[in-house]
Amino acid sequence: MTVAAVRSDAKDWLLADIDGETATFALATPGDRPSIHNMRRYPTRDFPTATDAFIAYARDAHIHLSPRDCALVVSGPLHGDTIRVARCPWVLTLQGLGHILGRPPLAVNDSAVKSWANLAQDEGEHRLIGGAGSTDFNAPGRWATINFENGLGASLLVRRPGERLSLFDGEIGHTGFSPRGESETALHAALQKLKRGATWELALLAQPGDPIWIAAGLSPDRRTADRMRATMLGSFAGGVVLALGGWNGVFLYGIPRSLLANGDCLAAFNAAFEDRTAYRSEVRRTPRWTVAMDRVNLVGAARMLARSIGKT
Structure with missing residues (x-):
């Protein structure tokens, strides 16, 4: 798992789940039991890069991207700064996303994020x-x-x-x-x-x-x-x-x-x-x-951020 420094502020957290064919975004209310809202899905084929998809969500959700704490879920292994997403032509870099978010996102693959979702035992x-x-x-x-x-x-x-x-x-x-x-x-x-x-x-x-x-x-x-x-x-x-x-x-x-x-x-x-x-x-x-569990990757991503920011 790739871990970046994450800070807390009054803004909702940004959650991004890129599974290959689809990029799903949502916001989460900060806290030990984050509440997920404003979820939107986009076909990855509609955007030349991940950055374009992030910008489209920010426009549709009426939010500013920077500065914002973000958890990123991807299908594929994580090693170093560069991420190649399975079943998708995008190549992401954590530092590159950090330029539009104000700080690098916290990244995890789509299998490991289920472990964090287990913390939400009241869901699913x-x-x-x-x-x-x-x-x-x-x-x-x-x-x-x-x-x-x-x-x-x-x-x-x-x-x-x-x-x-x-x-x-x-x-x-x-x-x-x-x-x-x-x-x-x-x-x-x-x-x-x-x-x-x-x-x-x-x-x-x-x-x-x-x-x-x-x-x-x-x-x-x-x-x-x-x-x-x-x-x-x-x-x-x-x-x-x-x-x-x-x-x-x-x-x-x-x-x-x-x-x-x-x-x-x-x-x-x-x-x-x-x-x-x-x-x-x-x-x-x-x-x-x-x-x-519905929205399991987003639930896990939010709990991962809560753990990183808090004392879970």
Whole structure:
């Protein structure tokens, strides 16, 4: 995560969520529980640069851009000052945006921002699907978040005794897919051949009817394909808990909400999640939730700003 110095003033915070095809902007009332308002969406194809989109929103929302605290959510990895947004021709620089905002924005990718959205437990719907326990982000702990929609990513919120919350994220969805059983092994081989690499993201994004199934010598119906994807998701999620140490819980956003609403798929997910050769009892106890939340990236961006400015 790229962090810039953020200061507080009486102005509403600016939130920007650029997911590739769409740029969404909104304002948030400063505070520990920021209220989001004045949301507008724009097709990125309508603007040659991100700066033009920011200026258009400022005009439509009747605000001045500078000076203003801003949180920026992007689809794609963050490394250094330059940001290349997935599925979008824009190339952003934090310093460049800082020229029109009066200060560089606080930036986070679209997977990691879901971790910050978890702080808004009064928003959205959280469904406990396995394990046991509740969540208290004011107490020391480690909470993993998985974002599975157009891609696959994971992040971790950590609070150590006497310290503030910290976020850790990476691109774990692009690590190597570890197959179990004949069907997954066949899928792995097909991905290696056709995609030049078998990652967790590529495996889990294989929808029913995808040519990759035929290449793997498989022709599953939707029910079978969904159960297989639920099993693979459980393997991945359990591995995330082990790799990141997310013992206090894992939150799943996006496709898992509908995929795991099916009882057979949920059973397959939990069986694979808990199937560990080491730390089985710890993984089994780890609570896991599916989450549905409107404007989740904006909610997370606002909570991230509140944390940066305040003492969360």
